[in-house]
Amino acid sequence: MTEATHDEPHGGALGERLNWLRAAVLGANDGIVSTAGLVVGVAGATDSRAALLTAGLSGLLAGSMSMAAGEYVSVSTQRDSEKAALAVERRELRERPEAELAELTELLARRGLSRDVAREAAEQLTERDALRAHARVELGIDPDQLTNPWHAAWASFLAFTAGALLPLLAIVLPPAGWRLPVTVLSVLAALCCTGFSSARLGAAAPGRAVLRNVGGGALAMAVTYAAGAMLDAAGV
Template identity: 50%
Template sequence: MIRAPRKEMHRSHRSGWLRAAVLGANDGVVSTASLIAGVAAAHATPQVVLLTGVAGLVAGAMSMAAGEYVSVHSQADTERADIEQERREQESDPVHEMSELAAIYVGRGLDPVTADEVARQLMKRDALQAHARDELGIPVDGQARPLQAALTSALAFAAGAGIPLLAVVLATEDTMTTVVTVSSLVSLMLLGAVAARVGGASPLRGALRVTFWGAAAMALTALVGSWFGVAV
C-alpha cells in the first residue's frame, strides 16, 4: 500500500532568493557604513556625509541589480540552450534518450530492469522534464529568474544601506561615527544570524562571520579617510 507522503520542511528551495537578499542587504550595510565612516574620518560635514551615503545607496543598488541581472540572465540563457538541445535530441532519437535516462538510474543504484521501466514511465509522462531534471540538473519549472534576482538584490541593498543613513540623520555630529558603527554592526549580527537560521546553519557562527568582515571593512575605510585628514 502506497502511503501519502508526509510533509517535510527543506531549505534548498530558498537558496536563490535567500542568496540575493542576504548578499544585497549585507553589501548595503557594509559598503554604505564604510563609505560614511571613511568620509566622516576625513572630517567632512554631516551634510556631505549624508549626501555621500545617499549617493552610495543609489549607486550600490543599481550596481547590485545590474550585476545580478547579467549573472542570472547568463545562467538562464545557458539553461534554456541546454533544454532546447535536449528537446532536439529527444525528437531525433527517443530510444537513445530513454536508454541514457535508464543508465542514469542504474548509476544511482537501480537494477537495469527497474531503471528501464522508470525511464519509460517518466518519459511517457514528461520526457523533457525528466531529462532536464535528472540529466541536466535543471527543474523545468524552477529556472533562473534574472529580473526577480535583480529586484531582490536592489531592494535588499537599499534596505541595508538605509540603516547607516538613518543613523546619520538621527545622530549628532559628535556621535555620528559611533552611532553609525554600532547600529551597522548590530544590524550585521542580526542579518547573519537570521540568514544562517533560515538556511539551517548556526546563527552564532553566521552572525560572527558577517560582523567580522563588516567591522574590518569599516575600520579599513575609516583608516584611509583619516590619512587624508581634510574636509571633503
C-alpha cells in the first residue's frame, strides 16, 4: 500500500468518531465563549468574587443543560425519522420485493456499475440482508448504528461544562487585579486550541479558523465588558 493509502481515512466508524470529536470541540468552544462573555461582563460592573462565581456557575449550568436538552431533542427527532424510514423500507420489501430489487439495481448502477454487475450485486446484497442493503444504499442509514440521543446529550453537556470551567476558574481564582487579564489571555489561548482542533478535524487550513474563533471570542468579551462597565458607571 502507498503512503497516501495509509493516510486516507476509511470506514463509516471513522467518520462517526470524527463527527463526535468535532461536536465535542464545538461544544467546548461554546462553553468557553458564552461563559467568558458572561463573567467578563459582570467583571466590568463589579469585582465581587461572589458575584462573579454566581454568574459564572449559573451560566455554566444553564448553558450545559440547554445544550444537552437541545441535542437530546434534535437527535431524538433524527432517530425517530430513521426508524420511520426503516419501517417503510421493511414494508416495501415485504410487499413488493421485485420492485425493490430493481430500485437497488438502479441505485448501484448510478454509482458507476454496469447494469449487469449492478443487478448481480443487488441480488447478492438482497440475499444476504435486504433491509441493510436498502438502508445503506438508498437511505444512507446503518440499522445497527442508529443515533443515540442520550449519548449526544451527555457529550454536549460534558463538552460545554469542560469549556465553561476555564473562564469560570480564571475569573474567580486570581487576585482582583489579575482576574480580567488572566481570564482574557486564558480564553484567547483556549480559543486558539479549539479553532485549530476544529479545523484539523475538518481537514481545513487552521489559520483562518483560529483567527475567526479568537476574533469572535474577543469581540464577545469586549462587548459584554463594555456593557457591564456602562451599567456600573450609570450606578445600576
